[in-house]
Amino acid sequence: MPETIIITGASDGIGAAAARALSASEHTVVIVGRSPEKTARVADALGAQHFVADFSKLSEVRRLAEELRERYPRIDVLANNAGGIFGDRTLTEDGHELTLQVNHLAPFLLTHLLMDRLILSKTRIINTSSVANLSGNIDINDLDLATRFSPGRAYSNAKLDNILFTSELARRFGAEGITTAAFHPGVVASNFASESTSPLRVIYRSLLRNTLISSEKGADTLVWLATTAPGRDWTSGNYYIKRKPGRTNRQADDAGLASALWERSMALVE
Incomplete structure (x- = not known):
């Protein structure tokens, strides 16, 4: 049965690839991206609807949520895929470290603003994380990394945030029909890290790219999570690599930290 699937970060890379695969299955795929030109190009090729939002601005996340609520009475899958690794420590206009906001706070806010619609739809929420979560070390009192900042540390922490967000979503809303999973896509040949000054940009701009x-x-695991049954094919609240449960940072199992991150994130986006 065709479903409505919203994918953020879908103007390029695995988001665009997932959109192509899911559109081929006759689902209604909604493309969300930062670049108006690239987002429209992907959507036009698929005959899909699209929206533009820059996750470095929470005002645009709020506008996006309003537009999605107006357009779609039902949302079967929300894929929070937008993200990236960046350069020197930069604060957004909202006062948050850029990596934290784009990778965690923006999708957290979008999900929160859509939650009543997601509950009614018994939505599957899919969060793109990374094996980089293994290097994360979250201090709930310094999510913005005012001390000991590095691009890699900020990214690792944000990807661990994604996993903690996933587990807390399952705990808070599982009884209301929400199911959710995080996943690692692999090291993908895309424009990821193009804006970064971290060592990762060397990989993505060198012969190692091959x-x-x-x-x-x-995109395979994202597509699999979007098209299979939680409870039968995968377990809500878990993290996956190549369609199988993946190893996570020890902090990922800390239910108290997951709850504290939720409350702290709510305070930061209010």
């Missing part, structure tokens, strides 16, 4: 997997392969 060893990376395609966006289509990177």
